[in-house]
Amino acid sequence: MAKHRKVANPLALAVLAGLLREPMHPYELGRRLLESGKNRHIRYNRGSLYMVVEQLRKAGFVTERETVRDTQRPERTVYAITDEGRAELRDWMRESVALPRAEYPQLGVALSLLGALEPAEAAGLLDHRSEALATEADEVRAHVEDAVDHGVAWVLLAEEEYRLTLLDAERRFVARLAKSLRHPDHVSVSQELLRPVPERTRQGPDRADRAG
Amino acid sequence: MAKHRKVANPLALAVLAGLLREPMHPYELGRRLLESGKNRHIRYNRGSLYMVVEQLRKAGFVTERETVRDTQRPERTVYAITDEGRAELRDWMRESVALPRAEYPQLGVALSLLGALEPAEAAGLLDHRSEALATEADEVRAHVEDAVDHGVAWVLLAEEEYRLTLLDAERRFVARLAKSLRHPDHVSVSQELLRPVPERTRQGPDRADRAG
């Protein structure tokens, strides 16, 4: 299933999507990425950008359209997406949306080695994380609210809402885990996670639990 | 805050934790990682393992203890953790647990470029993902239940429960998003995510400076 794409870096997906709108030079692509704040969802840095564009060119997904030098600044090479590029973009997008693939969130690593810490200390650290997550979530929320107020269609904010979902879920989990670590008798987080999901169409249990 | 660790690969955290229990040769570390299924939470492959061990040695976090050749198989070099290594492990664990750091889940990328797909098609793809996520979650659940039945302490399953939490959250989000894409009039996922903000223990910097 896992296709070996000729260019695997997710940044390439953004490049193809960008060039779908209109031909551009790499720096401009990067500028728009930063401007639109998409860099919070795609790992971006300049070097990778130029590399990825070059890779896409070699793979035939984009072509060098022209090299202009209107001012006396360094030349800007403008790239355009090809038909193969369009095909790749569609295929890749479909795959990214439809198929989840292995990810390695950093907390997973830490939790899997949690034994190396005293339960009491771990609980304290988890509290700290919980606070930090709440703060981050507040920021995203503010950002989304602001955008909505300015008339941005909600569909365009899907990625922010996704981020929010994950942040909230992690915060709740972390808070519960901290609590459990303090009362090892009360049996676990599992109880909550294992019971209440018999049916898969069941809609969300919206409860905001925040223990003192 | 974001420390430049001498060895940054998360695999190194697992290596240190492994050597904390007892001195070992790299291959054995790898074997245990696979055996205990921790490789689902830590990106593992052989080459990286040996590299990481070598890096840790150079950094003084582990030392070469002995090189044995009991059978006629290739030599096995046994490593032991040093005091510096122990310190690094504790510090690193504390940081990983307490401080969330930027992550780039693949779906975030896709969502931020969702405009490149027809809403109807996107909805279908999201349904597909939702199914896949449910299946994955079922597998993890089965695994956890099994472990619990075999008397494994729940604390040792924190990472599985975390995974479960994320899978469930994503599945719910994805399902709702698909629904919204089919009824663009019904206003969005936001409604649900923005309202139920539990008032947090006031202390964070509540600022939303984003004048437009």
Added chain:
DNA sequence: CTCGATATAGTCGATCCTGACTAATCGGCT
């Protein structure tokens, strides 16, 4: 006893990624 399959243990090169660097130009200030 021999063949193939699997497990053990480690190495290597090609590719990829990143942060730091160059280098010119523009805008503003004095």
Added chain:
DNA sequence: AGCCGATTAGTCAGGATCGACTATATCGAG
């Protein structure tokens, strides 16, 4: 006119990563 800092545009060396490779040992089937 001269200078400072920000912006524009791109390059590059040094690491990090991954898959593929080597080579021996053990085990089971025939």
